[in-house]
Every structure is written in structure tokens, then in C-alpha cells.
Amino acid sequence: MLVHAHPDDETVSTGATMAHYAAQGAQITLVTCTLGEEGEIHVPELALLAAAEADQLGGYRLAELEVACAALGVTDHRFLGGAGRYRDSGMMGLDTNKHPRCFWQADLDAAAAELLEIMREVRPQVLVTYDENGFYGHPDHIQAHRVAMRAAKLATAEGFGPDKIYWTTVPKSVLEAGISAFAQSSDNPFAGIDKVEDFPFGTSDAEVTARVDATDQHEAKMAAMRAHATQIPNTSWLYSIAGNFGSEFMGVEYYTLAVGERGPGDGPHGWESDLFAGLPA
Numbered sequence: 157m158l159v160h161a162h163p164d165d166e167t168v169s170t171g172a173t174m175a176h177y178a179a180q181g182a183q184i185t186l187v188t189c190t191l192g193e194e195g196e197i198h199v200p201e202l203a204l205l206a207a208a209e210a211d212q213l214g215g216y217r218l219a220e221l222e223v224a225c226a227a228l229g230v231t232d233h234r235f236l237g238g239a240g241r242y243r244d245s246g247m248m249g250l251d252t253n254k255h256p257r258c259f260w261q262a263d264l265d266a267a268a269a270e271l272l273e274i275m276r277e278v279r280p281q282v283l284v285t286y287d288e289n290g291f292y293g294h295p296d297h298i299q300a301h302r303v304a305m306r307a308a309k310l311a312t313a314e315g316f317g318p319d320k321i322y323w324t325t326v327p328k329s330v331l332e333a334g335i336s337a338f339a340q341s342s343d344n345p346f347a348g349i350d351k352v353e354d355f356p357f358g359t360s361d362a363e364v365t366a367r368v369d370a371t372d373q374h375e376a377k378m379a380a381m382r383a384h385a386t387q388i389p390n391t392s393w394l395y396s397i398a399g400n401f402g403s404e405f406m407g408v409e410y411y412t413l414a415v416g417e418r419g420p421g422d423g424p425h426g427w428e429s430d431l432f433a434g435l436p437a
């Protein structure tokens with residue numbers, strides 16, 4: 157089970173992983189907490205769908221998410237509390253954070269109870285969500301972390317909690333490699349970023365627990381990214397990195413184990429290569 161904040165997060169941070177396990181026949185349940193109503197629109201002809209105009213972006217991103225899930229092979233997708241229950245809160249500090257229906261204003265116990273019911277049905281072995289900072293500090297990501305961890309605690313108390321809980325991450329060594337690789341490039345997605353500490357995310361290699369190599373699924377991830385066209389324009393830095401690093405960047409995703417027993421791993425850091433490592437088949 158993966159708990160994400162907005163449509164497109166599932167693809168950008170865990171898309172290759174989901175496609176990898178879907179291809180193996182694993183049961184994958186994706187829970188998205190908002191419709192992404194407050195997002196930017198990188199498709200000019202859709203500009204009037206914006207929150208400040210027709211306020212229809214949420215419905216459009218719902219459809220983008222359906223196409224992305226199909227590209228990844230994900231067949232079980234839910235919106236927390238049902239589509240439209242929790243509104244996109246906008247970036248931290250904006251007035252949209254005060255919208256009465258926004259996820260940032262959600263009652264934590266009520267939202268966790270919604271997720272608990274899905275956990276009761278699905279009984280996930282592995283739960284994936286964000287760290288306490290929501291990976292990069294967006295209020296909906298922070299709230300997704302809080303709701304997922306609260307629901308997991310309640311599920312465990314009732315005997316059906318996940319065996320392992322992972323938080324998405326990127327090793328600082330990978331970020332440093334990206335800064336170096338693009339330093340001389342005219343199309344530098346890291347322009348203006350001189351050191352890894354300038355990123356609002358990233359963990360030391362020692363804090364990373366798992367490296368999922370799903371390079372065989374990088375095309376599926378690219379197709380899912382293309383489905384999220386309102387959020388990921390063709391000029392996105394994601395595509396320029398993919399063009400330079402290829403499947404190595406698009407098909408490898410990293411995680412930190414927050415709860416559960418670390419399974420067998422390999423390499424200099426003993427990273428797991430499988431999120432189900434150490435669990436009964």
C-alpha cells in the first residue's frame with residue numbers, strides 16, 4: 157500500500173517501484189489523499205481549469221491519475237475518504253492552507269480512520285509514504301505522513317498493521333552525482349544549486365535502507381509521467397535528467413525503513429533490493 161498526497165506523486169517518487177511489483181503480480185493499493193485542485197497547469201489550453209478560474213483541475217487530474225495507474229499496471233486506486241473528500245492545501249504558508257476542506261485542516265483521527273478501513277480490507281504487508289517532512293515540506297505530504305503513520309499504528313493495535321513501513325527518499329550521493337553530471341550542461345536542471353544541502357530533501361546514504369532497481373519499468377514510469385501533463389511539462393527537469401541518465405535515474409527508487417525489521421541486503425551500505433525482503437512470501 158502506498159499513501160500519496162496528490163496525483164503525480166505516486167509516479168514521480170514510486171512509479172517504477174509500483175510497476176515493478178505490479179509486473180510480479182503483487183497486490184498494490186494506491187491511496188491518494190487529494191485531487192490536486194491547487195496545482196499549476198502546464199497545458200495552456202487547460203489554463204481556465206485553475207482553482208482561481210473554473211476550479212476544475214481536480215477532476216482533470218483524477219483522469220490523469222487513472223491513465224498513469226494503467227501505465228504502471230496499478231488496478232486498485234482509492235482517494236482517501238472518496239474522490240473530493242480532502243482538497244489540495246496548496247504550498248505551505250498560502251491562504252489555501254486555511255480552506256475548510258483542505259487536507260492540512262483535516263481532523264487527523266477522522267482521516268486516519270478512513271485509511272484504517274482500507275487497511276482493514278487490504279491488510280498490507282508493506283506501507284510506503286513520506287517522512288515527517290513530507291519529503292520536501294508540502295503540507296499535504298506532511299499530512300499524508302501523519303495520517304498514514306496514525307492509521308498504521310491503529311491497524312497494528314488491531315492485529316492487521318503492516319510488517320514494514322518505508323518512507324520515500326533520495327540518497328545525497330545521487331543528488332551530488334546529479335549536480336556534478338549537469339554542472340557543465342546548458343540544460344542544467346540543478347542550475348543555482350551548488351551543494352546537496354540546497355535541496356529540501358535527501359538523506360545520507362547510511363540512512364537509506366532500500367534501493368529498488370526497476371530500470372526494466374522505466375518506460376512505464378515515463379508513460380505515467382506523460383499522463384500527468386498538467387503537472388509535468390515536456391520541458392520538465394525530470395525529462396532532461398531521464399534523457400541524460402536514462403533508466404538509471406527513472407527506474408531506481410530509494411526508501412528508508414521507518415518501521416519493521418530490515419531484510420537482507422547487499423552492497424557497501426547493505427541496502428535491500430526488495431521492499432518485501434525478510435517477509436514471508
Ligand SMILES: CC(=O)N[C@H]1[C@@H](O[C@@H]2[C@H](O)[C@H](O)[C@@H](O)[C@H](O)[C@H]2O)O[C@H](CO)[C@@H](O)[C@@H]1O
Nearest residue numbers: 162165192193194195196244245246247294
Ligand atoms: C510534486 C508535488 O507535490 N506537486 C504539488 C505542488 O506543486 C508545486 C506547486 O504547484 C508550486 O506552486 C510550483 O512552484 C512547484 O513547482 C510545484 O511542484 O503543490 C501543488 C499545490 O498544492 C500540488 O497540486 C502539486 O501536486
Ligand SMILES: [Zn+2]
Nearest residue numbers: 161162165294
Ligand atoms: Zn505532492
